[in-house]
Amino acid sequence: MTGWSRCTGHDKFPSASKATNDGLVLRNQGHLESFKKMTPMISITGREISSEHPPYIVAELSANHNGSLEKALQIMELADEAGADAVKLQTYTADTMTIDHDGMAFKINGGLWDGYTLYKLYNEAHTPWEWHKALFAKGRELGLTVFSSPFDETAVDFLEDLDCPAYKIASFEIVDLPLIRRVAATGKPVIMSSGMASVEEISEAIGAARDGGCDQIVLLHCISAYPAPPEEACLATITDLAKRFGLPVGLSDHTLGSAVSVGAVALGACVIEKHFTVSRSDGGVDSAFSMEPHEMAELVRDVRTVQSAIGKVSYQRKKSEMQNLKFRRSLYVVADIAEGEPLSRENVRCIRPGHGLHPKHLDAILGRRAKAPIARGTALRWDLVG
Numbered sequence: 201m202t203g204w205s206r207c208t209g210h211d212k213f214p215s216a217s218k219a220t221n222d223g224l225v226l227r228n229q230g231h232l233e234s235f236k237k238m239t240p241m242i243s244i245t246g247r248e249i250s251s252e253h254p255p256y257i258v259a260e261l262s263a264n265h266n267g268s269l270e271k272a273l274q275i276m277e278l279a280d281e282a283g284a285d286a287v288k289l290q291t292y293t294a295d296t297m298t299i300d301h302d303g304m305a306f307k308i309n310g311g312l313w314d315g316y317t318l319y320k321l322y323n324e325a326h327t328p329w330e331w332h333k334a335l336f337a338k339g340r341e342l343g344l345t346v347f348s349s350p351f352d353e354t355a356v357d358f359l360e361d362l363d364c365p366a367y368k369i370a371s372f373e374i375v376d377l378p379l380i381r382r383v384a385a386t387g388k389p390v391i392m393s394s395g396m397a398s399v400e401e402i403s404e405a406i407g408a409a410r411d412g413g414c415d416q417i418v419l420l421h422c423i424s425a426y427p428a429p430p431e432e433a434c435l436a437t438i439t440d441l442a443k444r445f446g447l448p449v450g451l452s453d454h455t456l457g458s459a460v461s462v463g464a465v466a467l468g469a470c471v472i473e474k475h476f477t478v479s480r481s482d483g484g485v486d487s488a489f490s491m492e493p494h495e496m497a498e499l500v501r502d503v504r505t506v507q508s509a510i511g512k513v514s515y516q517r518k519k520s521e522m523q524n525l526k527f528r529r530s531l532y533v534v535a536d537i538a539e540g541e542p543l544s545r546e547n548v549r550c551i552r553p554g555h556g557l558h559p560k561h562l563d564a565i566l567g568r569r570a571k572a573p574i575a576r577g578t579a580l581r582w583d584l585v586g
Contacts, residue, residue: 384412
């Protein structure tokens, strides 16, 4: 369940056959043409999401409820208090994910979940479906958007009955094109994580969503490691994804802390998703890489500050700068000058404040003579120079 670095610029994914690659190229050329026409903004429950809006902050509940509905509801309350825009659930059961099998292929070796079988992990981590109604109701009570990642078509049907306002395609499911088409057919916005996916796989997933009827898509750059090393975050990929696909792009961040998320927003990320818990000391399968409430509040504050600071390209003086113009350097008389005396480097210097002639005129005035006596400390003006 760990990822690998893709920062080197080399495609480390297994090579498909030439015929397969040729087919992908032909299909993807068509997809890319349509991507260029897509609008880089979506809306979830009336909240517009794009690089020009405050970052949309998603608190991922995942398995941090530790089997307690009360804790799940508490996490939602704390997410709301911290300033998150949405809470994301995961809708699956162990049986919709995998089969109960203890073969080597079904066992996890290393990492946070070492020794688990897939079935045991998902059985422990899943959010019971009978809780969903209460969780959606809690979101409405708080004014907090609730949506989910479905992991099979039965989950989509179930979530549609709850009027789920948007859907998330998890990184591991980005290759499940039938699932993506089913989600897209709901007509709801779709957020897709790209962890472990090649450019071709991302392109095919977007194409499947488009084919299914979805015209509101956000891509989340993601490194599917738990936790993810910051040095493997490859945040430059965010701008590349936006350029390639013409879509809003965000970050599903599995690194510890908020620094990588803040950096992502500086590069244009419009969605930040972080796992969220009451306390890492509570334990649980996802707690080790989840944010606590005070950390989430700090992240919300920091990423919104960064987004507001990005602004537009501008070389105009800002209102806050105007009062400091007077402290720039300019030409001043630094020793008394008699009428007719030449101006020199000994009696004229470029100093602060900024009330005298612009420093660029220094060479032009050197050697010229004073029209009248000029006292030390006088801002030099053209009418004083002969």
